[in-house]
Amino acid sequence: MIDFTAWSHPVLAVACPSCGRRAGVMCRRPSGHKAADFHARRKAEADRHFIDRHGADASIERTGDGWRIDQQGRLRKGEAP
Numbered sequence: 001m002i003d004f005t006a007w008s009h010p011v012l013a014v015a016c017p018s019c020g021r022r023a024g025v026m027c028r029r030p031s032g033h034k035a036a037d038f039h040a041r042r043k044a045e046a047d048r049h050f051i052d053r054h055g056a057d058a059s060i061e062r063t064g065d066g067w068r069i070d071q072q073g074r075l076r077k078g079e080a081p
Helices: 040-054
Strands: 059-063 066-070
Touching: none
Parallel strands: none
Antiparallel strands: 059 066
């Protein structure tokens, strides 16, 4: 089961379909250097899994020492689903 709160960033919870890096490991550029950001496909995959598991109304928020999932986060902030 994917745990979005277990990593330094929630996107790290899924493997990258672009560069093949496993969950927990930062993306790599084609040159082999560490990427400065996550690949767009990895971000989309993380979003898809998050919504499938927690629903479209949920959000994930930074806490002092990690991340917290709020099942009604988007509704509390007035965002449309």
